Every structure is written in structure tokens, then in C-alpha cells.
Amino acid sequence: MSKDTDPRTTGLAEGPLSRPDFDPRRIKEDFPIFRNNPGVVFLDTAASAQKPQEVIDAVSNFYAHDYANVHRGVYALSQRATDHYEAARLTAQRFLNARQSREIVFVRGATEGINLVAQSWGPWALKAGDEIIVTEFEHHSNIVPWQMLRDRLGIVLKVAPMDATGGLDLPAFEALLGPKTRLVAITHVANGNGAVMPIEAVIRSAHARGALVLVDGCQAAPRMPVDVQALDCDFYVFSGHKTYGPSGIGVLYGKAEHLEDMPPWQGGGDMILQVTFEHTIYQETPHKFEAGTPDITGTHGLAVALDYMERLGRDNILAHEERLTEYGARRLAELPGVRLLGAGNRRLAVLSFEVEGVHAHDLATILDRHQVAIRAGHHCAQPLMDRLGVAATARASFGVYNDEADVDALVAAVKAAQELFAS
């Protein structure tokens, strides 16, 4: 469905898809958290995004007006809930530009999406000695499921390294590809240092060797247009709570040809056609992967959040995040004693840094007293931190509601921390 024929967006965006007047200060007014916490400078969207009023209302109104179980009742309410649920699948399909809606599987989040692929596709497709490649940039959620699979199946897990600039070492990655490589699991944008991975080149090289590619889109999906058909990736996962939607809901995209072949991973209601004690016939994809009553309300909230992002304009959001990232990197680099971690030739939305003489945790405490919320620690990417030779970094990350004033507040608070520790 094109943007122009989507009934939920017609009338809101005429002509160009995106709002030309992208104004973070006005966008901030859509998010009641800022009204209820005046003065807070929120720079931790990479961990989880705040929610616009319309997502909050959608969740509440759904319970008040439209709630019933899905795919079960013949009564009108259940039909309406089912319609919303399947409409959300169409919204997610559009959001990723998937070819078919049955390529969209609702999961609890990116973590569950990766585990689904590992546990369903893994034992079905792999035998001992086969190889999976991950990178040094991965979040724990894109490492541990593959380690568990390695220990279960006797496969080999290889790790593509970072280069000296903090980007992916593409030649080293390509050298790891071999006749036994079956899957490459790679992040689109690294949450630890903000490096944008050259996934187009990675996917091309992997496919040339007959390997599939799973992309972790947790940091990319909230910030840039994603076209899974253009990318030609085999799997793509993202989490709703990072795309301004509720937590507990997320999306796994898989090419239909893979999802059709893959066996179910959890058994239960909703994923079956017929059950006897002797034999069960499973539903088709995507339903065969959605056992049990799903997060019905969360799915609706996710669809509203994705529509909200579309209305802001995904290109606008990307341009905004790039501008803010560049400004933030420049301002931090100007500060004596601050070391910004490298992120290769393209950084997006994440600034990971160290302040000489001030441990990241002390820095986060001091910044908090200046109402600046950042993350301090290993960012669920301990191997990346080890590679960078740091135990913990401070991480500031951006969302649609941030602007240059937030960066200025960060810089002022970092200076205050330096002064306190120099005293």
C-alpha cells in the first residue's frame, strides 16, 4: 500500500512523504514524559525511546474500546481486535518494505526474533562444522543465541573484527567467509559506538558465498528508512520500544522462502490448524511462529508508533539524527580530556566517550544531578568494550525529540564533572 492510499495517513502528509518542517522542539510536545519531568535532558534513546501521546492513548483506548482475543471469536469485538492485529502486520510490512505481510512475525522484541531464528532455522539448516559469523560490534542478544546453538550443534562461531577506526574491517570479514559459512548475523548500527555497518556489502559478499544474513535493526529501524527488499537481507529484527512504541513487542522479518521451510519453535494455540493426540497440523507462516495469545494491545501500539515515525518522515528523522550526531561529536571533541570512541567512517545517533580522570559511572551520577540522562557501562556489548580496551563508557544517544540544546546541556554537565573532579 502506498503512503497516499493509506487511510491512516491521508490528509496528514500531502505530496512529499515527510513533513518539511521537522522541528524537534515541537515534536517534544508530543511526548508527555518531558512535560511531566520538566528540565530532563533525555539522551538514552538507544536503550529505549520515550512514547508519544498518541501511542499511549492508542494502548489505553484499545483496552477501552476494541479489546478481545484474536483469531478466535466469531463475535464482532474479536473480529475487530483481529483486524487491528493484522492491520499492524501490514503497517510493519510497509515500514520495512517487505514484499508480503506473511514475512512479518510478531515477537517480544529483537532478542526473541534472533532466538526464534537460532532455535528454528538453526537445527533445521545446520550440521556440525558449519559456520556462523558475527561481528565484534554485536549486542549480547546477537552473540549469546548463536553461542547456545554452537554448543548444541557443534557448529563454529567466527567473529569479524573492528578496524583501527572503529568501523567493520570489511576485508577481514570477507576473509572469514568460506564454503562452510551458513549465516552472517550483524548489527545495522552498533549500539556500543554508533558505527553504521556496511551491510549492503556484507549481504552481497555473504550471498555470493551462499550464506544467509540476519540483520539486527534495533538502532537502525528508529533512525533510517529500511528497505529489506533493496537490502536483500534474509532476516531483519527490531524492537518496538526503540521505535517509540510499547515494550514487549517487536518484529522479525524473514523472506517467505525461509519462513516456509522453518519449523515452528514454540507449540501452543494459534499456531495450529488441527490437533489430535497422534498428530498436529501447523498453521502457515507467520502464524506458525506465533504460539499463544500474542501481545495484542502492544502490537496495535507498535503500529501507531510506526505510523507516527512515517508521518515525521523517515528521511527527516535520519537527516535530524545525522545533524545532531555531527554536532554532538564536534562539541565533545572540542572538550579537553574527552575521548570520543571511533565509529569508522559513519556514525549515527550514538556518542560513546570517556572523560579522563572521571569514571563513566561517576560521570553518569554527576550528569544525572544536572538532569542529563545518559547510559554508563558496557551497553550489553562487553566484547566490544574489551576490544576497545575500556571497562565502561558514557553513552549519549539521540531521538526525534532531542536538539542542539540537549547537546549543549550535556557538554555543560561534562564540564561540571571535570571541575568537580579537578577540585
Add this chain to the structure above:
Amino acid sequence: MMDLRDLYQDIILDHGRKPRNFRPQEHASHTAQGHNPLCGDRVTVYLTVEDDRITDASFVGRGCAISTASSSLMTEVLKGKTLDEAKQLFHSFHASVTGHDVPALDEALEDDFERLQPLTGVKGFPARVKCATLAWHAVEAALKSGGKPAEPVKTE
């Protein structure tokens, strides 16, 4: 709301920057590691215990100002204490930074307890309490195991 200066008092900043007894001990009778999985901080404490008395206490590791200062002050007060006195100080310190009623201490230990008071600023910063108690938990584990516990002590 507590002021940042309640947490980062001069003595904390000083010990955070220049920790005392920051060295390993090759022949320690007791040693244990502490690990804070939240931030990745690690500390290793070393004790030499002779005839029920701590004759040397030291530590190595990397951590924030609070955890480094707490480790440093801890090694200072533990030196020369009997094991029972060390236990009393641990319980009183732990109670005072977690906001519990502080159990009665031997009169002879009051000066040492007083010396640890700057660390009680963490009470107003709940996320940081574990930074102040990490090294103490490691000491407790080392003494309980009678030498070296098999696993690092975790704060979680």
C-alpha cells in the same frame, strides 16, 4: 535532594585519585575478587591474617571514584583489626550505607567507623550503593571461605 558534594567529598576524591594500599600481596592468606556486572568494575582484595589479626590489607582493580575510595579507606581501617572487629565494621558500614539501623560497635572501633562516614553519601544515590560495598563484600567472602572463594563476589 542530596548535593553532589555530599557524595563526592574531598576525602572520596582524594582516595579515588590516589588510593592507599593499592598493590597485590604475593603471600596473602586471604584473597577474593569482587565484580560489579552492572558497570564491569572489578576489585581484588588481599589480606594477611596472623593469629586472628589482619596484619596487612590491600587491593587492586579498576573502578569508579566511589568504589576505589571505599576500597582504599577499607584497607586503611582493617589493618591491625581482629577478625571479629573486621566483621563488626563490615556490618556497621553496610547498615549505614544501605540506610539500616547501625548495630552497636565496640567503643574502640568508633574512630574507624567515623573515618568511613564520608561514604554514607551514597545513601542518596541508590544506584551507587553497590560501588561502596563491593570491596567489603569481597573481604567478607575471603574471610568466610577461610582463604580464597572459588567464584568472584557479585553485587547483583
